[in-house]
Amino acid sequence: MNKVLLIRSSAFKTTRVIRQAKELANSGYNVSILHWERMVDKDHNDNVISALDFDCQVLAFNKRCEYGKGVYSLFSRLGWFFFIIKSIFKISPNIVHSVDFDSAFPAYISSKIKRFKLVYDIADFIETFDSNIPTVVRKLVRNLSEKIVKSASLIVLPDKNRKLNIKPCHYNKICLVNNAPNINLSSLKEYQLSSELVKIFNSSTLNLFYYGAFNEDRAIRLFLDASKDARLSNVTFWFAGWGALEGDVSGFQANNVHYVGRLKQVEAISLLQRMDCSLIYYDPSYEHNRLASPNKIFEAMAVGVPVLVSVDTSIDKLVLKENIGYVCDYNIDSLIDTIISIDPEENAVKSRNISELYSENSWENSAITLRESYAKL
Numbered sequence: 001m002n003k004v005l006l007i008r009s010s011a012f013k014t015t016r017v018i019r020q021a022k023e024l025a026n027s028g029y030n031v032s033i034l035h036w037e038r039m040v041d042k043d044h045n046d047n048v049i050s051a052l053d054f055d056c057q058v059l060a061f062n063k064r065c066e067y068g069k070g071v072y073s074l075f076s077r078l079g080w081f082f083f084i085i086k087s088i089f090k091i092s093p094n095i096v097h098s099v100d101f102d103s104a105f106p107a108y109i110s111s112k113i114k115r116f117k118l119v120y121d122i123a124d125f126i127e128t129f130d131s132n133i134p135t136v137v138r139k140l141v142r143n144l145s146e147k148i149v150k151s152a153s154l155i156v157l158p159d160k161n162r163k164l165n166i167k168p169c170h171y172n173k174i175c176l177v178n179n180a181p182n183i184n185l186s187s188l189k190e191y192q193l194s195s196e197l198v199k200i201f202n203s204s205t206l207n208l209f210y211y212g213a214f215n216e217d218r219a220i221r222l223f224l225d226a227s228k229d230a231r232l233s234n235v236t237f238w239f240a241g242w243g244a245l246e247g248d249v250s251g252f253q254a255n256n257v258h259y260v261g262r263l264k265q266v267e268a269i270s271l272l273q274r275m276d277c278s279l280i281y282y283d284p285s286y287e288h289n290r291l292a293s294p295n296k297i298f299e300a301m302a303v304g305v306p307v308l309v310s311v312d313t314s315i316d317k318l319v320l321k322e323n324i325g326y327v328c329d330y331n332i333d334s335l336i337d338t339i340i341s342i343d344p345e346e347n348a349v350k351s352r353n354i355s356e357l358y359s360e361n362s363w364e365n366s367a368i369t370l371r372e373s374y375a376k377l
Contacts, residue, residue: 002030004094006021007034008034008099008121014265015265021033024374025055032056033059034087082106084106088107088114096117100123154175155170156373158176159293177366177370178295205256206235208223208277209272209277210240211271214245217282221248222331225332226335231340232339233256235256236258272305277347282330301357308326309327323350
């Protein structure tokens with residue numbers, strides 16, 4: 001039986017690794033998941049691991065380390081690298097499936113000694129992220145990533161936009177596997193709003209929802225500033241998530257701004273289906289926003305909610321082409337003008353359009369692609 005080792009430092013923060021592992025396990029592979037237990041969200045990780053409903057071994061590198069420390073976590077990251085190498089030699093897998101550079105680089109080194117197929121799963125190009133990583137290190141990571149791409153037997157990307165960072169000579173090794181939610185809409189009824197939220201939820205206003213990371217590049221400050229504009233008095237902004245600006249959001253005092261905390265994905269989607277628009281409005285000056293394929297676009301498809309995105313991000317052309325939402329420049333004036341222009345009847349049309357896209361972008365299609373690609377290894 002083929003042994004597959006899936007490696008991602010944050011393997012249990014999203015469902016991406018779990019769903020791929022389950023698909024492979026159910027296809028007859030002997031699957032193990034290796035992750036970095038940073039201790040900052042251990043309770044969450046333990047709950048996810050205990051709820052796994054397929055045969056899988058979980059290995060953890062137990063080293064406390066906050067997220068987003070960049071070069072300041074160098075020594076901890078070196079420990080992560082050595083743990084990966086040691087685990088590969090101990091398990092002797094036939095296939096190593098590494099997600100992102102920080103997992104793929106030590107696997108790449110190991111592949112020079114051990115004989116296994118290397119799968120390079122690029123969820124994010126980390127060298128494009130906004131962080132304190134020095135320019136020289138970014139260039140080094142980019143060059144090493146190209147070497148890993150060349151060496152890999154299979155490259156997994158979440159959407160075709162990421163191909164821009166891959167040389168065309170390697171396109172024949174690429175398979176597209178997104179992380180669209182596999183949702184039974186009726187099951188979302190199990191996740192009801194709390195009685196407190198029910199009291200403040202007003203379907204007669206225009207309800208806009210942002211959920212996810214509260215980072216500087218995600219327009220959080222723009223949304224809060226826009227909420228103060230008198231022209232948006234009939235608009236309610238909803239927030240769920242975590243991150244650097246969480247205090248700014250949770251402490252914001254306004255009748256038309258509500259922070260509902262850190263929701264699980266299914267809870268966020270349950271709330272999303274009640275909204276008029278999903279805010280996927282990212283700053284295009286950041287390279288990763290020009291390349292990224294936000295999972296929220298697939299979640300919006302699943303529940304039929306139009307989206308609001310910014311010009312020159314990865315999904316603006318799709319939104320315009322399919323008429324599934326709104327596109328505007330990344331500034332406060334354009335944002336406010338666009339929100340003011342939202343018409344209920346037009347929004348209903350966009351809602352039907354985005355819902356119709358879900359079948360072709362569903363997880364079932366990605367699962368088939370993953371199975372077929374692995375069968376060719």
